[in-house]
Amino acid sequence: MQPIELIVNGERLSAAVDPRTTLADFLREAADARSVHLGCEHGVCGACTIVVDGRIARSCIALAVALDGAEIWTLEGLGADPVIAQLRASFHECHGLQCGYCTPGMLVTAREILRRHPAPSEAVVREALAGNICRCTGYAGIVAAVLHAAENLAEGEIPPL
Ligand code: FES
Ligand code: FES
Known part of the structure; x- marks a missing residue:
């Protein structure tokens, strides 16, 4: 497990994550961001689209550990x-x-x-x-x-x- 800290919908969130955890799964489970939907899980359908550091991104093809320090907005926070x-x-x-x-x-x-x-x-x-x-x-x-x-x-x- 690896410690990470992100700002999700304006709140600081610290957690220990498995390096294989996708950002989408992390947001749904650790931040209760259930607006992050999973369709294809291959970066094709856009159901998991969120905002990362001011730009939209697909959370199903990003690893949570790679986003350590990022500012993230899901629909819940908007x-x-x-x-x-x-x-x-x-x-x-x-x-x-x-x-x-x-x-x-x-x-x-x-x-x-x-x-x-x-x-x-x-x-x-x-x-x-x-x-x-x-x-x-x-x-x-x-x-x-x-x-x-x-x-x-x-x-x-x-x-x-
Ligand atoms: S679930 Fe389809 S692009 Fe992420
Ligand atoms: S997939 Fe049902 S409204 Fe778009």
């Missing part, structure tokens, strides 16, 4: 984030989810899209979401929700990268 709040409303309004399994990863990815492109075109949204797989909705509602959120976010509400 509840007061204005971009996430708007995205949640837009996903609801535009029918951007059915079972919801992909939704945490979609929201975290969409937040990064809007931070990079505050007024994205549909093509930009579709390309940027290409790494997030949804098994239910067919993507039309998800893309519409991201575009709807961009329209509804007031200037200055999107924090820069």
Whole structure:
């Protein structure tokens, strides 16, 4: 076991981990971050997407020991984030989810899209979401929700990268 210390959703978290423990498993078990979903566990589907040191990352293909000292945000810690709040409303309004399994990863990815492109075109949204797989909705509602959120976010509400 190896001692690590991370900041997860604004709180310092110290633990001893098996070097083989993925960041996704660590976050779900040690930080109770159940929004971190596991789909493919190969870095393909995006269900486990989180924020590491200000950039989105796939937690299923990272080892917790490699992230010692990192600052991590999962959807649980982004509840007061204005971009996430708007995205949640837009996903609801535009029918951007059915079972919801992909939704945490979609929201975290969409937040990064809007931070990079505050007024994205549909093509930009579709390309940027290409790494997030949804098994239910067919993507039309998800893309519409991201575009709807961009329209509804007031200037200055999107924090820069
Ligand atoms: S579970 Fe991590 S990318 Fe699919
Ligand atoms: S809403 Fe079911 S996988 Fe996306």
